[in-house]
Amino acid sequence: MSPMTDQSVSFSVLVVDDEPANIDILKDILQPLYKVRVAPSGQIALKVIERTPPDLILLDVMMPEMDGLEVCKRLKSQPAFAGIPVIFVTALGQGEDEERGFAVGAVDYIAKPIVPALVLARVKTHLALSHQQKVTEQAVQQRTQALLESQHSAINMLATAGHYNDTDTGVHIWRMAAYAKALALRLHWPVEKAELLGQAATMHDTGKIGIPDSILKAPRRLTDEEMAIMREHAQIGYEILSQSHCPLFDLAAEVAWCHHEKWDGSGYPRKLQGTDIPESARIVALADVFDALTMERPYKQAWSCEAAFDYIRNEAGRHFDPKMVELFCSMHSELKDIKQEWAQRECQTIAATAAKAS
Structure with missing residues (x-):
């Protein structure tokens, strides 16, 4: 017995026709193999479908008030129902009418008078195709989710490494x-x-993995020679992240390379100026400095958000893109909300860690 035959009883077919005799004929043909529901009009069919979507629809074309073409068009306009295969059952001739049916999304036509063997063959074929498509889509979604999780893990590792x-x-x-x-x-x-x-x-400082600990952890102001080595992290980060040619890591490489450039050209490593600095890096430069100023470090107290905004305003046209600074400072409330949200997350993480340790 084929897999399709095994599963036939679990498939549901909705028969839509305004003629009771036609409904009875199709029910008699299909009920031994499928769960059959019926609707005597297009409006009722749409309500039935919304409540319990069938696996396939046999739809009469010529119906009063709302014909089958309109029913199919409405179904295909809704993502939740667009994948349900629709087979038109009609006494109309072929040609233009069939073309209109396919244009609104039907997968097949069955002509009246009904031939039972033909109905069963068409229904079985399109249910099998639809089922296989769903299985394939689920497999793709699972693989996509697995790839996203792997990508997130890679991001986390590179960000943490930096x-x-x-x-x-x-x-x-x-x-x-x-x-x-x-x-x-x-x-x-x-x-x-x-x-x-x-x-x-998150990967903007990945290149710090290539900087000696003696410089990264130096409990003093760095010498000019040490600062020159520290500045190499931008180039190192670019070289690491540009190994993977995908949109995410291409963008991360750009940010790592350019987030220490300054609007007036005094930054590093390439002394880019103004809009020659990629917009991505100009954004990250602002975000990075704001966060560094407002977070507590072993060697400094956290600045207030107001003090950080004042500093950023003063650096407009020197360190930062002036127009971007104006917009960033207008986001005062939103940025404070983000800061508060992450403070709560940090407290929750610390509490969870302490609970595990006890």
Whole structure:
């Protein structure tokens, strides 16, 4: 027995026809193999489908008030029901009418008078195709989810590696990334691209993995020679992240390379100036400095948000893009909310860790 035959009883077919005799004929043909429901009009069919979507619809074309073409068109306009195969059952001739039916989304036609063997063959074929498509889509979704989880793990590892020997707290990279994403959205970046920047921003200091501990952990002001080595992290980060040619890591490489450039050209590593600095890096530079100023470090107290905004305003046209600074500072309330949200998350993480240790 084929897999399709095994599963036939679990498939449901909705028969839609305004003629009771036609409904009875189709019910008699289908009921031994399928769960059959019926609807005497297009309006009732739509209500039935919304309540319990069938696996396939046999739909009469010529019906009063709402014909089958309109019913099919409405179904296909709704993502939840667009995948249900619709077979028109009609006494109309072929040609233009069939073309109209296919145009609104039907998968097949069955002509009246009904031939039982033909009905069973068409229904079985399209149920099998629909079922296989659903199985394939589920497999693709599972693989996609697995890839997303793997990608997130890679992001987390690279972001953590960049700060492993630094004095930053772990939450810094994610909070800063949230600021960057919020600013990107205010700059009218598409949501998907802003989300991508939020992920890429966490890896901005990946290159610090190549900087000696003696410099990263130096409990004093760095010498000029040490500072020159520290600045190499931008190039190192770019070289690491540019190994993977996908939109996320391409953006992360760009950010890692350019987030220490300054609007007036005095930054590093390439002394880019103005809009020659990628917008992604200009966004992350603002978010990174704001977060660094407002977080507590072993060697300093956290600045207030107001003091940080004042500093950023003073650096407009020197360190930062002036227009971006104006927009960033207008986001005062939103940025404070983000800061508060991550403070709560950090407290929850600390509490959970302490609970596990006890």
